[in-house]
Amino acid sequence: MWTAQEKLSSNAHRAPFHTGFDTSHGSGLDPAQLHRVLDEVDYGLMVVDAQGRLHHVNHLARHELASGRTLLAHDGVLMGATIDITAQIQAAMEQAQRGQRRLLLFTRGNRELSMAFVPLSHPLETDNPNVLILLSRQSTxxxxxxxxxxxxxxxxxxxxxxxxxxxxxxxxxxxxxxxxxxxxxxxxxxxxxxxxxxxxxxxxxxxxxxALPPVVPALRVITPVAHNGGEFTQP
Missing domain, CATH: 1.10.10.10 (Winged helix-like DNA-binding domain superfamily/Winged helix DNA-binding domain)
Known part of the structure; x- marks a missing residue:
């Protein structure tokens, strides 16, 4: 027979989480506002689906893709500047979709780029297995x-x-x-x-x-990503 504590633990994933915030007036930020929030973070952020398609790219990540030094976007799909980088990204994506976090480190010329792959869903969940990719923080x-x-x-x-x-x-x-x-x-x-x-x-x-908050300077309009100009222009 389960104890009360066991019953509580078994039902924890089904219980609603109350934050104390009033959500009766809607779901919060609209997508455009949320995108602007992410643009103010001093890290490149990308959300990629199981096929490697880019669903959201913030300001610094767009800048990285536009440079083409290590990463690029082709027909809306995240790729590396070389076959080897692309293969490593694909392997990290597959592991993230299975619930594992990965870190990749690349050196191209005199510039280093790190990429953290974070699963946004559990492997047993039925929602889309999107992956959050965080790029290196800018220099202090x-x-x-x-x-x-x-x-x-x-x-x-x-x-x-x-x-x-x-x-x-x-x-x-x-x-x-x-x-x-x-x-x-x-x-x-x-x-x-x-x-x-x-x-x-x-x-x-x-x-x-x-330890200061990671804040980017005033947002700048950058060169649109090749093949995807309409998707990654500055809001």
Whole structure:
């Protein structure tokens, strides 16, 4: 005989989930608004079906596809820039459709691209086995939140520039050469950065910056994806 706890567990997947939000006025965001929400995220996002067809591509993913460096879209289907990349994507898609998450890492020239494949349905469910693909986050210095952080902390333009250089991985001698100042000047600027932000070290400062929300700069109109101009134009 089942215990009450066992009965509760067995029925958990059938019980409605109450969030506390009022949904009596509709289902929430309409598709156009939802697409704009996803466009503001500092990661490329794509939703792909079992046949590899692209159902949604956000701003940064459209930019990646348009570049054709590693990924491209042909007749609405996600492909790689090479036969080998396409094969790896197809294998990762098949595993994601079986409920397994996969991570792929590609290096093309001096640029790296990572792709995480996340199943959006359970293998035993009857809904469409769509897969969410997340692309690499942009570099920290391209995150709009870093500049917002600089304004919030009342950093001067020079201090903001030094902060972005630190986020790019530059060392003090490199920053000094780039700005044509003495290393002692850069050290003084970093000291001011730490004092204004309340951080005791550069490491702590960079940890704070890396924890900022991933916000893209103002959206830009990009070149439409080849073969799919009508599907991936900027909303």
């Amino acid at each position: 210095c391209d995150n709009l939140a870093v500049r917002m952080f600089a304004r919030n902390q009342s950093l001067s333009p020079t201090e903001e520039s030094v902060l972005i250089s630190l986020c790019s991985g530059m060392e003090i001698p490199e920053i000094a050469r780039q700005n044509r100042v003495a290393e002692s000047t850069v050290r003084s600027q970093i000291k001011a950065l730490r004092e204004k932000t309340g951080c005791t070290s550069i490491r702590q400062l960079l940890l704070r910056v890396n």
